[in-house]
Amino acid sequence: MPVADHEDFLDFTLFSRFSLDKIQDWITWINAAGDIVYANEAAYTALGYSKQEIYALKIFDIDLSFTPEVWATHLQRLKALGSRSFETQHRKKDGTFLPVEINSNYIEYHGLEYNCAIIRPMVDRQRAEKREQIKNHVLDLVAHNAPLKEILAYLVRGVEEENPERLCSIHLLDSSKQFLRNYAAPSLPAGYSAAIENLKVGPDVGSCGTAAFEGKPVIVADIQADSRWRDYHALAAEYDLASCWSVPIIVDHNDVAGTFAIYHRYPQAPAQADLEQMEYLSNLARIAIERHRTAEELRLSDSIFKNTSEAMLVLDINGMIIATNPAFTKISGYQSSEVIGHHPVTFGSPRHDRDFYDAIRKDLQERGSWRGEICGVKKTGEEYINWVTVNTTNDDKGQPFRRVVLFSDITEKKKHEERIWYEANYDALTHLPNRRLFQERLQQEVFRANRLGTKVILLYLDLDGFKEVNDAMGHQGGDQLLIEVARRLNAVVRVTDCTSRLGGDEFTVTLLDVHDTQAATKVASSILELLQAPIMVDTHATYISASIGITVYPDDADDASSLIKNADQAMYQAKKLGRNQYSFYTQEMQYVANRRTEQKRELRNALLNHEFEIYFQPLVNLRTGIVTKAEALIRWRHASMGMVSPAEFIPLAEDAGLIHEIGSWVFIECLDQALKWRSQLHPDFQISVNLSPVQFKHTAYFERWFNLIASAANTHNCLCVEITEGVLLDASAKTAQQLLRFREAGIEVAIDDFGTGYSSLAYIKRIEVDYLKIDRSFITNIAAESTDYPLVEAIIMMAHKLGLKVVAEGVETEAQLALLDSIGCDYIQGYYYAKPLPRAEFEAWVLAQQQQV
Ligand SMILES: Nc1nc2c(ncn2[C@@H]2O[C@@H]3COP(=O)(O)O[C@H]4[C@@H](O)[C@H](n5cnc6c(=O)[nH]c(N)nc65)O[C@@H]4COP(=O)(O)O[C@H]3[C@H]2O)c(=O)[nH]1
Known part of the structure; x- marks a missing residue:
């Protein structure tokens, strides 16, 4: 029978209605406005509607992934393609959703556009197949070391393709574990993604922030009704997001790495199958992240091994070298091939004996690690010192498996340290x-x-x-x-x-x-x-x-x-x-030392207690017999010790730093006294004051004296300072300048104790002085036939040639006086005339002397 006859055989409308209602696939016709213009019996029954009810609905009521705009775009694409297959969910009358697989066809009928859909509910096997397909692809990507971002993006895409009304995202925590970063969220609105980028995790930070914080799934079916979203209600509303289910991605057993989330544009609770799917997918994300981390760590270790400046040796458990890094070659000069299979001791210095290595071995066996200095020998034969750290890695059963030896050449550092130590010691x-x-x-x-x-x-x-x-x-x-x-x-x-x-x-x-x-x-x-x-x-x-x-x-x-x-x-x-x-x-020395300490202590109070006195010893002019000069000699009237000699306490005062104050007191007292005696005894009267070499180390007092002299009248040459040869020996430019300042201030300068030190007239020539005082030791021994006699004579002659006046100290006898007179000495000081006398007695002595002359 011809085809036309076959089709004519039936009332075609009745036939097609009957056929369409009885087939298992659901068939729907939907027009451009989204109206359901036809649904077969299988379709409306499966969704729980009657025929009347279904025709009152639009596609938007049963497939929430479509909005009028989306529907319009869908039809456009369909018109171009002719037909299209995809998966989605249809909402049943009771509110539950049915996953379905759709084959959409474009039909133009009487000038109107229709979407003719043949729909099949998805069975578990299909879902399982889909999952298997995703899993295989993910594992394939992982095996090929695809970038993590690419793998996660694939996962997200897979979910979205399965259910186009779902918007998926994967966010990962940053290294601080506090902030979520977007890794894959292709369908989330860009503004929303930007707003939640670097979201700080916390107890009420939407679904993802909370899930990452608590390490538990956070399923929010209605964002606007959930308090954990309270700070983000406006944001979600702005971007038309109504539900968000988020599960944490947990790696390495308990480490939250990020979140896997599914958003919907309408409030939506997940079915059990959805939760299982999320868990499954987050598990795939975990595998990808863990593999990525391991690969990163390996890459890092490899780059450390190759690029570190520390030499590395990997030893098997018997101590044989199985690997070396480039730094080892650089430090030791040995290529890897020359050392692999050998024991490191082979390259050690003969300085280390068996006991040394046994001790290291013992430590490694007991503690698994060792650190210290080892002297090695380079390929060139040169010895070098290494700072070595040895650690052990264990196998899966916890048994020692490898030793990792790390070392650096510290030869230069050691040498430097030794040099510093040597310089310090x-x-x-x-x-x-x-x-x-x-x-x-x-x-x-x-x-x-x-x-x-x-x-x-x-x-x-x-x-x-x-x-x-x-x-x-x-x-x-x-x-x-x-x-x-x-x-x-x-x-x-x-x-x-x-x-x-x-x-x-x-x-x-x-x-x-x-x-x-x-x-x-x-x-x-x-x-x-x-x-x-x-x-x-x-x-x-x-x-x-x-x-x-x-x-x-x-x-x-x-x-x-x-x-x-x-x-x-x-x-x-x-x-x-x-x-x-x-x-x-001896104990006696101890006694003396103690006494010195005690005296130093007492000296501090002596000035305050007015225990010092100044005695004056006359200097007699040998030509005229007149006394116009005196030397001031300090005395310490000690409460229990009586009069203490300056020879004893001046060194103590120098030692204790008290000489500055004491010396200044003497100077000022003498200035006062000299001016008085200029009016009472002689208009040119002059007092000599002893200056200790120590006083030149702290010259601030000198300025005070110069000011005092400058502020008084008739002070020119009323004082003379006596310095020892020691001061001249130290004659730095500064000392020479100080002495010049004395002379400029109208103070004469005398060299005391001349002949006892490293006598040199060269010094005297360099620094202008006025008087030479020949030390008592020469005068004591002076006799016409003594060796000191020509010496003193020569000193006097040379001093006169340099324009200096000479004072002989310690003259005790008439014979000494006569000899000094005969060789032209200028002034005489000594017991022959008078001992150092207290002020009043000195005055009386001078007045009596003046009467005799
Ligand atoms: N045996 C003997 N001795 C004689 C004779 N003529 C004088 N002398 C002693 O010889 C010392 C001369 O003083 P000097 O060489 O400056 O030696 C002084 C001087 O270096 C120092 N001195 C005294 N007063 C002061 C002072 O105010 N300041 C500083 N810095 N030193 C002072 O103490 C030293 C000792 O002073 P003094 O015990 O007073 O001893 C004085 C004096 O008493 C003599 O004919 N025979």
């Missing part, structure tokens, strides 16, 4: 231990002697007259001399003993493990003897001696610092005894 000139190291070692030796019951003997050496040699030879000459002294000292002592230079011309020798003090005598005598031989400084033979103080631990002191003090006192004693000798510390 050794004297740069003589290479002997300096004061710091000496003190430290002495302390240790004292502890040791205590333990062993032995003695420590300390010899404290000060070179005699070194300053003069230094000044005469220049600093370089002085340095040569000190180097030679150090060499000779080292030659005397045993290797176990210790020679140090404390600074300047002070040395110490510490004798260890001695049981009697005989050793000290022997060493001290040897030192003095060795120093007797001349020392060649350039081409000059120079002679030097030393004063040595000796003290013994534990006989003389309980600790190292007292021992040093004792040795110093004993050395001073040796100097006092006349140099080039040694002196043992």
Whole structure:
């Protein structure tokens, strides 16, 4: 039968209605306005509607992913394509949703446009197939190390394609674990995505912020009704988002990495299948993130291994090298192929013995790690020091599997540290231990002697007259001399003993493990003897001696610092005894030292208590016999000790820094006195005031004196300052300038004790002075046939040639006076005329003297 006959055989309308109603697929016709113009029985029954009810609906009522605009676009696309398949959900009359698979066809009928849809409910198998398809693709991407972003975007796309009315997003936490960052959310409105970018997670921060914070799914069916969205209600409304289901993506068991979320544009609660799907997809995201992290870590480790400046060796559990990094080659010079399969000890220095490596092995076995310094040998044969750290990695069963050795070359650092330590502990000139190291070692030796019951003997050496040699030879000459002294000292002592230079011309020798003090005598005598031989400084033979103080631990002191003090006192004693000798510390010295301390304390109060007095000793003009000059000599009237000599307390005052105040008091008193005596005794009267060298170290007082002199009348040459040769030896430009300031202020300058120091007229020539005072020691021995006589005569002659006047000190006899007269001395000071006298007695003496002349 022909086809036409077949179709004519039936009433075609009845036939098609009957057929369409009885087939299982749902068929709907929907016009351009969205009206459902036809639905077969399968369709309206499956959705729970009657025929009348379904025709009252529009597509927008049963498929919420369509809005009139979306529908219009859909029809446009359909017209172009002819047909299209997709998945969606249809809402049933009871509000539940049915996932469906749709085949849409474009039909034009009587000039109108229709969407003819053949719809099939999706069965679980299909869903499972879809999932399987997504999973396989994700795993494939993971296996091919696709970028994480790409994988997550695929996941999101998969969900959205399945249900176009769903808007999906994956947000991941940043490294601080506090902020969510958008990784994949292609369909979320751009403005909304921007607004929630860097969302800080917290308890009420929408669905995702809360899910990431709590580590639990947060299902919000109606955003506007949920308090966790309260701060974002307006934002969600603005972008037409009505529900949001969010599940955390949890990696490595309990670490929240981000969130996977599904939004709808209408309030929507998830079906059980939806929740399962979300969990499934978040699990796929987890796999992708974990793999990504592992790959990142591997990449990082690999780049550290290759690029770090620290050398790395990987050892198997037997200690054999199985891998090295480029830094190892750079540091050691060995290529990886030259060391792999060898034990690292092969490349160690022979300095380390078996015990050293056994100790490392023991540590590794017990603790799994070791760190410390190891000396290695480079391929060139050069030794180098490494700072080494060894750690162990375990296998899956927790058993040691590999050792990772990390090391860096610290040779230069060590050398630098050693250099710094050496500079801090050794004297740069003589290479002997300096004061710091000496003190430290002495302390240790004292502890040791205590333990062993032995003695420590300390010899404290000060070179005699070194300053003069230094000044005469220049600093370089002085340095040569000190180097030679150090060499000779080292030659005397045993290797176990210790020679140090404390600074300047002070040395110490510490004798260890001695049981009697005989050793000290022997060493001290040897030192003095060795120093007797001349020392060649350039081409000059120079002679030097030393004063040595000796003290013994534990006989003389309980600790190292007292021992040093004792040795110093004993050395001073040796100097006092006349140099080039040694002196043992005694209790007497301790007594003297204590007394000095006590006196220093009392000296502080002496000025306040008006315990100082000034005595005056006349200087007689040998030509005229007239007295127009006097030397002011201070006295300390001590409550219990009576009159204390300045020879005793001036050094103490210098030591305690009190000399400045005392000296200033004397100066001002004398200025006052000189002016009085200018009116009472003689119009040119002058008083000489002693200035200590220490006073030149703190010259602020001088300015005050100059001001006082300038502010008074008739002060020109009313004072003369007496300085010792010591001040001249120190004659820096500053001292010379100070002395000039005295002369400019109308104060004359005298050199005191001339002949006792390193007498040099060269100094005097350099600094203009007015008087030379020849020291008493020369005058005492002066006799026509004595050796001092021509000396004094020569001094006077030369002084006169330089335009200086000469004062002879300590003249006691008429014979001395006569000799001095015969060789042209200008002034006489001494007991022959008068001792230093109190002010009133001095005045009376001068007046009486004036009457005689
Ligand atoms: N044996 C003997 N001695 C004689 C004779 N003529 C004078 N003398 C003593 O010789 C010392 C001379 O003073 P100097 O050399 O400046 O030596 C002074 C001076 O360096 C210092 N001195 C005294 N007063 C002061 C002062 O006010 N300031 C400072 N910085 N030092 C002072 O103390 C030192 C000692 O003073 P003094 O004990 O007063 O001792 C004085 C004086 O009494 C004599 O014929 N025979």
